[in-house]
Structures are given as C-alpha cells and as structure tokens.
Amino acid sequence: MTMDERTLVTERIDKLLASHPPATTPEREFWGAQFDHGLAWVQHPEDFGGCGVSPRWQAEVDRRIVEAGGSVRNRYLNVLGIGMGAGTLMAHADEQRQRRMLRPMFTCEEIWCQLFSEPGAGSDLAALSTTAVKEGDTWIVNGQKVWTTLAHLATWGLLVARTDPDVPKHAGLTYFVVDMQADGVDVRPLYQITGEAEFNEVYFDDVRINDDMRVGEVGQGWAVAMTTLMNERVAIGSNVAPRGSGAIAHALEAWRQHGGDDPVARDQLLRYWVEAEAQRLTTIRAGEARKSGTPGPEGSTGKLHWADLNKAITAFTIDLLGAEGMTYPGGYEFTRPDETANRAESPHKAFLRARANSIEGGTSEIMKNILGERVLGLPGEPRVDKNVPWREVPRS
Amino acid sequence: MTTATPAVSFAVTEEQRLLRATVRELVTARATSERVREVMLGDDGYDRDAWAELAQTGLTGLTIPERFGGAGASFAEVAIVIEEAGRRLLPVPLLSSAVLGTEAVLAAGTEQQCAALLPAVAEGATTLALAHLDQRGGLTSEPGVTARRDGGDWVLEGTAGYVVDGASADLVVTAAVSDDGLLLLVVPGESAGLARRPVEVLDLTRPMATLVYDGVRVGDDARLAADDAIVALHRALSAGVVAIACEQVGGASQMLEMTTAYARDRIQFGRAIGSFQAVKHRLAELLVQVESARSTAEHAARVLAEGDREELAIAAPMAKSYASEVFERASADGIQLHGGIGFTWEHDAHLYFKRAKATKLLLGSPSHHRALLAEVLGL
Ligand SMILES: Cc1cc2nc3c(=O)[nH]c(=O)nc-3n(C[C@H](O)[C@H](O)[C@H](O)COP(=O)(O)OP(=O)(O)OC[C@H]3O[C@@H](n4cnc5c(N)ncnc54)[C@H](O)[C@@H]3O)c2cc1C
Numbered sequence: 001m002t003m004d005e006r007t008l009v010t011e012r013i014d015k016l017l018a019s020h021p022p023a024t025t026p027e028r029e030f031w032g033a034q035f036d037h038g039l040a041w042v043q044h045p046e047d048f049g050g051c052g053v054s055p056r057w058q059a060e061v062d063r064r065i066v067e068a069g070g071s072v073r074n075r076y077l078n079v080l081g082i083g084m085g086a087g088t089l090m091a092h093a094d095e096q097r098q099r100r101m102l103r104p105m106f107t108c109e110e111i112w113c114q115l116f117s118e119p120g121a122g123s124d125l126a127a128l129s130t131t132a133v134k135e136g137d138t139w140i141v142n143g144q145k146v147w148t149t150l151a152h153l154a155t156w157g158l159l160v161a162r163t164d165p166d167v168p169k170h171a172g173l174t175y176f177v178v179d180m181q182a183d184g185v186d187v188r189p190l191y192q193i194t195g196e197a198e199f200n201e202v203y204f205d206d207v208r209i210n211d212d213m214r215v216g217e218v219g220q221g222w223a224v225a226m227t228t229l230m231n232e233r234v235a236i237g238s239n240v241a242p243r244g245s246g247a248i249a250h251a252l253e254a255w256r257q258h259g260g261d262d263p264v265a266r267d268q269l270l271r272y273w274v275e276a277e278a279q280r281l282t283t284i285r286a287g288e289a290r291k292s293g294t295p296g297p298e299g300s301t302g303k304l305h306w307a308d309l310n311k312a313i314t315a316f317t318i319d320l321l322g323a324e325g326m327t328y329p330g331g332y333e334f335t336r337p338d339e340t341a342n343r344a345e346s347p348h349k350a351f352l353r354a355r356a357n358s359i360e361g362g363t364s365e366i367m368k369n370i371l372g373e374r375v376l377g378l379p380g381e382p383r384v385d386k387n388v389p390w391r392e393v394p395r396s
Numbered sequence: 397m398t399t400a401t402p403a404v405s406f407a408v409t410e411e412q413r414l415l416r417a418t419v420r421e422l423v424t425a426r427a428t429s430e431r432v433r434e435v436m437l438g439d440d441g442y443d444r445d446a447w448a449e450l451a452q453t454g455l456t457g458l459t460i461p462e463r464f465g466g467a468g469a470s471f472a473e474v475a476i477v478i479e480e481a482g483r484r485l486l487p488v489p490l491l492s493s494a495v496l497g498t499e500a501v502l503a504a505g506t507e508q509q510c511a512a513l514l515p516a517v518a519e520g521a522t523t524l525a526l527a528h529l530d531q532r533g534g535l536t537s538e539p540g541v542t543a544r545r546d547g548g549d550w551v552l553e554g555t556a557g558y559v560v561d562g563a564s565a566d567l568v569v570t571a572a573v574s575d576d577g578l579l580l581l582v583v584p585g586e587s588a589g590l591a592r593r594p595v596e597v598l599d600l601t602r603p604m605a606t607l608v609y610d611g612v613r614v615g616d617d618a619r620l621a622a623d624d625a626i627v628a629l630h631r632a633l634s635a636g637v638v639a640i641a642c643e644q645v646g647g648a649s650q651m652l653e654m655t656t657a658y659a660r661d662r663i664q665f666g667r668a669i670g671s672f673q674a675v676k677h678r679l680a681e682l683l684v685q686v687e688s689a690r691s692t693a694e695h696a697a698r699v700l701a702e703g704d705r706e707e708l709a710i711a712a713p714m715a716k717s718y719a720s721e722v723f724e725r726a727s728a729d730g731i732q733l734h735g736g737i738g739f740t741w742e743h744d745a746h747l748y749f750k751r752a753k754a755t756k757l758l759l760g761s762p763s764h765h766r767a768l769l770a771e772v773l774g775l
Contacts, residue, residue, distance in 0.1 A: 252775070266775065274692075274717055278688035278718050282691040304680070368676065368680035376680065376683060378668070381673070
C-alpha cells in the first residue's frame with residue numbers, strides 16, 4: 001500500500017517537474033500545475049488538488065519542488081487559506097464551493113483571512129457577538145472582528161457569526177465564507193508593536209451573504225471553527241527547520257559578534273541551544289509518530305513549546321547585543337506587509353514579532369489548559385457560562 | 397565545528413515495542429515501593445531476585461555480543477530497559493555493570509579477555525563496577541589510584557571515590573595511573589588489600605562506595621590490553637551519560653504521571669486540585685519538558701547505537717544536561733503538588749527527588765555538559 005503511494009507520488013512529481021520546470025515557469029502557473037497534478041495537498045481527493053494518499057507524502061513533494069528550484073512560499077503568502085481554510089472547506093463545504101475556491105487559493109490568486117476574534121471574544125471565541133440574521137436566502141451580517149491577519153489583501157474571509165443568541169454560546173454559531181469586497185465590509189489597519197500592520201479591524205455593516213456560502217449546518221459553526229483551529233495549531237507547531245536555524249541562529253550570531261567571554265551568558269546560550277534542539281527533535285518525533293499511526297502526547301506540545309522558547313531566545317539575543325540592543329535598525333515603518341513576519345530577517349524585529357507567538361493561534365495559557373485537560377486528563381474549571389443562553393452571559 | 401543537521405529517526409521496531417512491554421511488566425511487578433525500600437535499607441546492595449529475573453530474560457547482557465554469551469542488541473534496546481527500570485527506581489546494577497563496566501571491557505579488552513569475563517556478566521552471575529574518579533570525585537582530575545609493576549604483577553595503591561555499586565560488584569574495572577600511562581585493570585572485589593567503604597548517599601536506591609587500594613595485587617592478565625585505555629574509558633563514560641539521561645526520562649515520566657493522578661483525585665475547595673490553573677499549568681509545562689527530554693535521550697541512544705561518534709559528542713551532553721534539569725524540576729514539582737504527604741518518608745516522591753539530584757551530578761553536572769557542548773560547537 002505504502003509502496004504504491006510512493007510510486008504514485010514520485011511519478012506525479014516527475015511529471016510535474018518535467019512539464020513545468022520550476023526555474024522557468026512563473027510561480028502562479030507552477031502552483032496551478034501542482035494543483036492540477038494533485039500535489040497541492042496530497043491527502044485530498046483527485047480533482048481537488050490531491051491524489052488521495054497519506055498526508056505524510058506532502059513533505060516529499062515540497063522537498064522535491066524546492067530541490068528543483070521551485071517555491072512553496074504560497075504556504076506563507078496565503079497562510080490562512082492554505083494552512084487552515086483548505087482543510088475546513090474539504091471537511092465541511094459543498095462540492096461546488098470546493099471546486100470554485102481551492103485552486104485560486106493554492107495559486108494565491110485569492111488570499112484568505114480568518115474572521116474569528118472580536119473585541120469581546122478572543123480566547124473565549126464562542127462568546128462572539130457578530131450577528132447573522134436570515135432574510136429569505138440571504139444572511140445579513142453586523143458586527144466587528146479584530147486582529148484579522150492579511151484582511152487588507154483578502155478576497156475571502158472565514159467567518160463565524162451568531163445566528164441564535166437564545167441558546168448556550170457554542171450552540172448558536174454558524175460558519176460562512178464572506179466576500180471581502182462585498183458592500184458594508186470595512187477593513188482598517190491595526191498597527192502592531194513592530195510598527196507594521198499585518199492585521200486589521202474588520203467592520204460589518206449590513207453585509208449580505210447568500211445562504212450557499214454557509215459552511216456546515218446552521219448552529220454547527222463551533223464544530224467547523226474547531227476544524228480550522230486544529231489545522232492552525234498543527235501548522236504552527238509542526239514545522240521542522242534545520243538544526244541551529246531560526247531564533248537560535250540569531251543568538252549564535254550575536255554571541256559570536258558581541259558575546260566575548262561572559263561564562264554566564266555562554267551557559268545560557270547553550271541552554272537555549274539545547275532546548276531549541278530538544279523542541280526540534282520532538283517535532284520530528286511527533287511527525288514520525290503521526291505517520292506511523294501511533295501519535296502520543298509529543299504531538300500536542302509543539303505550539304506551546306515553540307512559542308515560549310522563541311520568545312525567550314529572541315529576547316536573550318537582544319541582551320547579547322549590548323548597546324546595539326537599544327536600537328531598532330531601519331526604524332519603524334508603518335506599512336501593511338503582504339505576508340506575516342514570523343520569519344523576520346533582523347533579530348530586532350524577530351524580538352518584537354515573537355511577543356505574538358504566545359497570543360496568536362491560541363494563547364499559551366489556553367494551550368496549557370488544553371494540554372492539562374485533553375492530554376493529562378485533568379478536570380476543567382467550574383463554568384459560569386454553561387447551559388446559559390448567550391444573551392444572559394456576562395461579557396466585556 | 398559541527399553544526400550540520402543530522403539525519404534523525406525515532407522509528408520504533410516491533411521488537412522494541414515488545415521489549416518495552418516485557419520490561420515494564422517485569423519492573424512493575426518487581427519494583428514495588430515496599431520492595432525498593434526493603435532493598436535500599438538492607439545490606440544486599442541491590443535486588444538480587446530482580447537481577448536474576450532480568451538475567452533470565454536476557455537483559456543483563458544486552459549489548460554483549462552473542463559470541464560472548466550476550467544478546468547482541470544495540471544501545472537503543474538498553475535505553476528502553478534503563479528507562480523502564482528508572483521509572484520504578486528498580487535497584488539493580490544496570491548502570492554500573494551492564495553499561496559502565498561492560499562498555500569498558502568491550503572497548504578495552506582483548507577478544508580473549510572479553511571471552512573470559514563477559515559470559516558470566518551476561519548471565520548475571522558476575523557484576524562489574526567502574527572505578528575511575530579520585531577520592532573527591534573531580535571530573536577533570538586524574539584517577540586516585542596508581543599501579544606499579546612488581547615482577548609480572550601490578551600493585552595498586554590509592555583511593556577511588558564515588559564508585560557506583562562499588563561495594564557489591566564482583567569485579568571492579570579500575571582506572572589507574574602508571575608509568576605506562578592510564579590503565580584499566582579488572583580487580584576482584586574481594587581482593588586482599590581492597591577496602592570498600594559505603595558512601596552515605598543521598599539516593600539510597602543507588603549505593604556508592606569509596607574504594608581504598610592498599611597494595612592490591614593483580615596479574616598482568618588483569619590489564620585490559622586491546623586498546624588505548626583513555627579512549628576506552630571515554631567510550632564507557634559516554635555510554636553511561638546517555639544511560640543516565642534515559643533513566644532520568646523514565647523517572648521524570650513516572651513522577652509526572654503520579655502527580656497528575658494525584659491532581660485528579662485530591663479534592664480541595666470542593667474541586668480536584670488539578671482543575672486549578674496554578675496546578676494544571678505546571679503539569680502542562682512539565683509535559684512539554686518531559687516529552688522534549690525524551691526526544692534528546694532517545695536521539696542520543698540511537699546515535700550511540702549507530703556508533704556515530706561525531707554526533708554523539710553533541711547528543712550525549714545535550715541529553716544529559718537537559719534530562720537532568722527536567723527530572724529535577726519534575727520531582728521537585730511533584731513534592732510541591734502533593735502537599736504535606738509529598739514531604740513524608742512514606743511517600744515515594746522523595747525517592748525520585750533524590751534520584752534526580754544525584755543523577756544530575758553523576759558523571760557531570762548540566763553546566764559541565766554544556767561546556768563540553770560549547771567546545772564542540774565552537775562557542
Ligand atoms: C499577530 C496576531 C495575529 C492574529 N491573527 C488573527 C486572525 O487572523 N484571525 C483571528 O480571528 N484572530 C487572530 N488573532 C487573535 C488571537 O487569536 C487572539 O488574540 C487570541 O485568541 C487571544 O484573544 P484576546 O486577544 O482577546 O485575549 P484574551 O482572550 O482577552 O486574553 C487575555 C489574557 O487572558 C488570558 N486568558 C484568557 N482566558 C483564559 C483562561 N480561560 N485561562 C487562563 N488565562 C486566560 C490569556 O491567555 C491572555 O493572557 C491574532 C493575534 C495576533 C497577536
């Protein structure tokens with residue numbers, strides 16, 4: 001079985017690389033061909049950008065493409081679409097929607113954003129108050145979303161809205177795909193501590209969404225949203241970089257240039273080197289366990305470990321820089337970038353950008369609740385909002 | 397400077413899965429809290445019944461080649477056995493005999509010497525210990541024992557400190573300084589002139605002894621003669637370092653499981669204490685660290701099994717420094733989260749706490765290993 005999958009995938013890659021040499025094919029055209037060859041997300045079915053094999057083969061596909069001089073940066077450029085939207089649409093949308101939306105998502109002709117968080121609902125996503133009210137075949141949406149990454153570039157948004165305020169909060173939600181160019185959608189930049197605006201506020205003022213843009217049943221929005229979030233957390237925590245790369249590379253560089261011979265700083269540097277490598281090895285171990293069908297607790301710890309460690313190492317790097325640590329080379333540019341800066345070039349920017357790692361995609365406190373309750377089996381906290389209609393729950 | 401990314405695999409074979417299940421069952425049955433305490437307060441030095449059962453199962457000579465009566469397995473398998481034994485603090489000489497002593501003999505002994513010594517070790521009939529430190533246990537100083545030629549014999553003088561299982565070992569592989577450089581000599585534990593004084597140890601489940609050599613005489617065939625003794629000693633100690641990391645992962649996992657179970661059961665303020673975030677988050681953080689420590693230890697064991705010396709120079713100090721600190725934290729948090737009961741002699745938490753501290757310092761502290769790593773990485 002596995003052997004057949006290997007042959008199938010290898011043949012397709014060979015064919016793709018022969019018919020569309022990455023070095024001479026424009027990026028978007030290449031991604032389109034990759035999709036048509038079923039190599040965009042191999043686990044999905046034929047005709048939908050996949051070839052129905054185990055998802056483990058995707059790494060092999062990407063490796064071959066990069067080796068041949070091609071690019072997989074669409075995964076960053078359209079991180080909310082490819083990283084989260086695709087899995088959600090495949091699991092819950094109707095076939096027509098899937099056929100229409102997946103290919104331009106993969107080629108980055110259409111960028112996606114995720115309209116979940118609101119001023120009054122972050123960690124407690126299910127408390128959200130943006131409403132969708134049905135009128136015939138149309139839903140009328142009103143409310144405000146916040147922290148919406150790449151909304152300024154997005155064609156489509158993944159939206160969760162409240163369709164029934166009179167039932168407990170998780171039960172009254174419905175999931176939609178919203179056209180970001182529709183009348184009544186207002187996207188305003190929100191500048192971050194780096195000075196850039198990767199994210200936005202998004203206002204909805206009587207925005208009309210046709211019922212055929214609903215994903216999943218009415219009232220099932222929470223389950224659909226969970227699919228999106230699971231995809232997000234796996235995407236954030238499962239990236240395996242080479243040894244000594246990422247934040248620790250900046251730290252090593254700073255040490256070589258400024259470290260001198262402070263034994264305390266050296267010991268701390270080594271401590272971080274070891275922990276970064278321990279986290280990296282755990283990600284590899286988790287990946288192997290997932291592939292062999294025996295996933296264990298190591299599969300759930302990646303996001304939390306990486307986020308907290310990345311913050312610690314980037315902050316330590318600035319300490320190593322000494323006086324230069326007081327600078328912000330290039331100054332603060334108030335731009336609206338076209339990708340997220342998680343792969344920040346300078347240690348200064350990396351230091352600031354890392355503050356978000358333990359907030360975005362679920363805060364570290366929430367991740368600890370999840371690990372404690374789902375992996376270790378500890379009891380949840382007493383809830384004051386359970387079985388109470390959303391309307392009656394206190395909110396800020 | 398070695399910073400290339402190594403090829404890494406954590407694949408587990410069906411045999412290894414089976415081995416783990418077998419050992420876990422054996423260890424769980426043997427190493428009850430009651431029995432561990434009986435042995436640690438008794439005079440036997442280790443659990444002889446458990447050792448005999450391990451021997452019958454073929455676990456006392458795992459890395460010994462089949463031609464010397466062993467199982468011919470790799471260090472990946474030893475790592476599994478040591479981790480499982482570490483989970484329950486099974487008081488047997490796995491580290492001293494099956495790892496340190498055996499690796500020293502394998503690395504330094506001639507074919508003939510291995511054939512003479514190792515079958516009895518594999519059978520569990522003979523146990524080995526390694527005496528390589530001076531009286532103060534300094535890692536960087538020379539061994540505290542000297543050897544001088546006397547006719548066809550060697551005569552040993554001096555003191556070796558902190559010898560794990562040194563009082564109970566049948567044979568002590570002794571590192572000694574001589575005019576010919578460093579030697580490794582196999583000295584019977586009952587030799588005339590050898591006094592073995594138990595150290596008053598922090599961790600009662602792992603006895604240590606100070607060995608005083610007062611004119612101990614052995615024949616020239618006692619000198620392990622195949623290879624450079626310094627290289628051989630280094631190999632044995634690397635294996636020991638990796639073994640300790642695996643053992644620490646076992647202990648830390650067990651401590652985390654025990655504490656998690658307690659946090660589910662113990663009720664205060666009308667709810668399980670594990671529902672309080674101050675408790676839950678601490679356990680979640682431990683889970684993250686224990687899983688990462690496991691990755692470093694398993695990686696090191698596999699690298700050792702493959703004989704990749706270059707990567708071992710990174711993997712071994714990485715595993716030992718990281719797993720030591722994780723076990724220390726897991727066991728300290730374990731006491732704290734158990735409250736008063738965790739501070740009692742009767743509860744097992746202190747046994748893990750003491751094992752954690754002692755193994756952290758055994759064969760080099762975390763900062764010592766980080767310094768080694770700094771050298772390899774050129775930092
Ligand atoms: C860079 C960045 C990009 C983002 N992009 C997007 C996006 O594209 N789309 C989107 O929908 N959202 C996005 N977010 C929003 C993100 O998901 C939320 O910020 C996050 O879920 C936290 O919500 P909050 O900001 O409302 O904080 P709150 O939920 O108010 O949390 C405040 C503090 O309270 C703690 N806290 C809350 N509840 C608990 C609890 N039960 N137990 C313990 N502690 C608790 C939190 O951990 C935190 O420390 C982004 C955020 C950032 C920083």
